[in-house]
Amino acid sequence: xxNPEVVLEVLDLVKRFDxxxxxxxxxxxxxxxxxxxxxxxxxxxxxxxxxxxxxENPQTEGDVLFEGKSISGRPVYxxxxxxxxxxxxxxxxxxxxxxxxxxxIGGQSKTTQSLLKYxxxxxxxxxxxxxxxEKAKEVLNFIGMYQYRDEIVNNLAYGRQKMTELGRTLMGxxxxxxxxxxxxxxxxxxxxxxxxxxxxVFETGVDMFLIEHNMDVVMNLSHDITVLNFGCKIAxxxxxxxxxxxxxxxAYLGEGYRRKMAKGAEGNA
Amino acid sequence: xxxxxRNQYLWMGALFVFLALVPLFAxxxxxxxxxxxxxxxxxxxxxLNFITGLTGQMNLGTAGIYAIGAYTSALLSKNFGxxxxxxxxxxxxxxxLLGRGLGYPSLKMKGVYLSLTTLAFSEIVRIxxxxxxxxxxxxxxxxxxxxxxxGWIALDTNTKYFYFILVVAIAMCLLSIRITDSKWGRxxxxxKDNQDAIxxxxxDIRRIKIRAFTLAAMYGAFGGALYAHFNGYITSLSFxxxxxxxxVIILMVGGIxxxxxxxxxxxxxxxxxxLLRFLGDYYQITYCILVLASALFLPDGLISLYGKxxxxxxxxxxxxxxx
Ligand SMILES: Nc1ncnc2c1ncn2[C@@H]1O[C@H](COP(=O)(O)OP(=O)(O)O)[C@@H](O)[C@H]1O
Ligand SMILES: [Mg+2]
Numbered sequence: 141x142x143n144p145e146v147v148l149e150v151l152d153l154v155k156r157f158d159x160x161x162x163x164x165x166x167x168x169x170x171x172x173x174x175x176x177x178x179x180x181x182x183x184x185x186x187x188x189x190x191x192x193x194x195x196e197n198p199q200t201e202g203d204v205l206f207e208g209k210s211i212s213g214r215p216v217y218x219x220x221x222x223x224x225x226x227x228x229x230x231x232x233x234x235x236x237x238x239x240x241x242x243x244x245i246g247g248q249s250k251t252t253q254s255l256l257k258y259x260x261x262x263x264x265x266x267x268x269x270x271x272x273x274e275k276a277k278e279v280l281n282f283i284g285m286y287q288y289r290d291e292i293v294n295n296l297a298y299g300r301q302k303m304t305e306l307g308r309t310l311m312g313x314x315x316x317x318x319x320x321x322x323x324x325x326x327x328x329x330x331x332x333x334x335x336x337x338x339x340x341v342f343e344t345g346v347d348m349f350l351i352e353h354n355m356d357v358v359m360n361l362s363h364d365i366t367v368l369n370f371g372c373k374i375a376x377x378x379x380x381x382x383x384x385x386x387x388x389x390x391a392y393l394g395e396g397y398r399r400k401m402a403k404g405a406e407g408n409a
Numbered sequence: 410x411x412x413x414x415r416n417q418y419l420w421m422g423a424l425f426v427f428l429a430l431v432p433l434f435a436x437x438x439x440x441x442x443x444x445x446x447x448x449x450x451x452x453x454x455x456x457l458n459f460i461t462g463l464t465g466q467m468n469l470g471t472a473g474i475y476a477i478g479a480y481t482s483a484l485l486s487k488n489f490g491x492x493x494x495x496x497x498x499x500x501x502x503x504x505x506l507l508g509r510g511l512g513y514p515s516l517k518m519k520g521v522y523l524s525l526t527t528l529a530f531s532e533i534v535r536i537x538x539x540x541x542x543x544x545x546x547x548x549x550x551x552x553x554x555x556x557x558x559x560g561w562i563a564l565d566t567n568t569k570y571f572y573f574i575l576v577v578a579i580a581m582c583l584l585s586i587r588i589t590d591s592k593w594g595r596x597x598x599x600x601k602d603n604q605d606a607i608x609x610x611x612x613d614i615r616r617i618k619i620r621a622f623t624l625a626a627m628y629g630a631f632g633g634a635l636y637a638h639f640n641g642y643i644t645s646l647s648f649x650x651x652x653x654x655x656x657v658i659i660l661m662v663g664g665i666x667x668x669x670x671x672x673x674x675x676x677x678x679x680x681x682x683x684l685l686r687f688l689g690d691y692y693q694i695t696y697c698i699l700v701l702a703s704a705l706f707l708p709d710g711l712i713s714l715y716g717k718x719x720x721x722x723x724x725x726x727x728x729x730x731x732x
Contacts, residue, residue, distance in 0.1 A: 194609060196608070196609070215608070215613070216608035216609060217607075217608045217609075217610075217611050217612055217613045217614070220608065220609055220610060220611035221611040225609075226609050228605075228606070228609075232603050232605050232606035232609075233603065233606065234598070234599050234602040234603050234606065235602060235603070236598070236602050237595075237598065237599070237602065241595060244592070244595065245595055245596065245599050245610060245612075246610050248592050248595070248596065248610070248611075248612060249610060249611030249612050250611075251592060253592075255588070255593055255620065258587075258591060258593075259584070259587070259588075262587070265591065268592075269591070269592065272592070308610065309610075312610055312611055
């Protein structure tokens with residue numbers, strides 16, 4: 141059963157909200173060592189799909205396999221501990237805390253000290269705390285946020301908050317990160333920086349599942365693309381195939397995009 | 410950041426020293442009784458601070474927890490002749506079990522529902538205490554709950570008892586600081602700040618909430634036990650919803666989530682009725698207006714005044730440094 145080439149697989153996923161079918165018999169595989177993008181118009185069911193994978197809003201029907209094992213029915217925190225990290229479309233940070241504290245909470249599920257042991261033995265707990273702080277420092281350096289380490293998150297610009305959220309996710313050492321519109325709301329230079337960081341994270345061996353509207357970002361980063369429309373998969377393939385897919389163009393990209401991409405498509409893929 | 414925190418520790422130390430000095434100048438049983446109640450309130454509120462202050466879950470069940478702590482220690486020491494040292498430990502254990510039990514219903518509930526559930530719990534405890542007359546004495550109460558001694562020092566006067574619980578309060582304060590500054594404190598604050606993000610980080614939100622509830626219940630039950638042995642007499646009439654609300658008021662007036670604020674709140678709110686006593690019939694209404702005013706004008710409690718004052722000082726010193 142276990143296919144080492146596939147990190148995540150969803151089987152016939154269905155999500156119904158009362159009468160509305162938000163996701164309809166969706167199937168796809170996220171390959172190991174690849175960046176997989178999920179695209180589609182607003183309301184297509186992309187965030188709903190991510191929430192089914194993480195368990196935050198479980199599916200009505202179907203199954204989710206992570207590393208070959210079904211994780212349906214497992215609580216959100218257990219899936220996160222298995223190595224599924226995520227960021228949110230609408231940032232969900234601990235806004236009254238500092239950047240470093242946010243990151244430390246992100247790494248906390250890996251710590252081992254129990255409260256009783258901590259009260260009996262402050263020293264080893266303090267060591268663990270120091271270790272966590274060091275790790276947060278490393279991650280902040282990695283994502284270029286070190287200078288903001290003591291800022292209260294609420295005081296940060298939107299782009300910095302998005303980056304903080306990614307850093308917090310990295311602290312949990314996930315095997316797979318689900319990014320829900322990471323570049324939305326960023327200005328061009330922030331977007332460029334974010335792409336570079338995502339690439340850098342990917343190169344450390346983390347698989348990526350990416351929801352993104354900006355087609356430059358998608359074409360730049362992804363190896364595989366799944367396209368959703370009204371909860372149904374309408375296409376999948378590599379960026380080159382998606383760009384020339386008639387259904388994708390009419391449902392999502394539009395004619396203008398085809399003309400624009402016709403010139404530069406060669407360089408990608 | 411660091412110096413602000415150190416300043417708060419200094420203030421806490423100063424307050425404890427101040428409280429320790431009061432009996433030297435006012436060795437009058439009336440004052441000493443108030444001091445005892447003040448410090449017991451402080452211990453209870455240090456606990457409530459975990460669940461309502463840091464974790465942001467309303468808890469109107471403190472009176473029930475406090476009552477169970479009081480009855481456990483009183484009954485075990487009185488009826489079975491056990492040492493109050495042991496029976497107070499039993500109270501804390503009862504608090505632990507209660508916290509576990511109360512924590513579970515809190516998991517699915519928020520806001521008003523949680524408030525009402527904790528309130529109902531507290532009322533159930535009171536009704537049982539009132540009606541199980543054979544055991545609890547009902548509204549007539551339990552009398553001659555024994556005092557105890559620390560080593561060779563018998564805590565036979567209220568002043569001695571006060572110094573004992575002051576030391577206990579300092580220990581509980583240190584424990585609170587330890588926990589608040591640890592990864593567990595950070596988890597509590599994270600739940601209050603953004604519940605939706607916790608689980609995706611691999612943390613079980615249920616365990617966090619239950620832990621906070623349990624700490625609150627352990628502190629609360631301990632406070633109840635200390636009260637029973639201080640007063641020597643308990644009746645179910647003391648453990649009303651008013652008491653639960655009073656603890657929330659202490660928390661709010663002092664400054665939610667802040668340990669120094671807990672101390673200030675306990676001092677101010679315990680003293681207020683005594684200071685307002687001269688108003689006679691108008692006492693209750695004045696008290697309520699003051700609490701309301703504090704909620705309206707100082708939503709972050711008296712401790713926020715401290716922050717503002719220090720802010721002014723800091724700005725001034727920065728400005729002076731710049732010139
Ligand atoms: N919790 C919910 N309750 C009811 N309907 C929802 C809920 N979440 C999403 N939906 C609906 O499901 C559809 C898909 O939403 P979503 O997954 O957020 O789309 P996308 O992320 O692709 O923009 C939308 O029509 C949305 O209104
Ligand atoms: Mg979405």
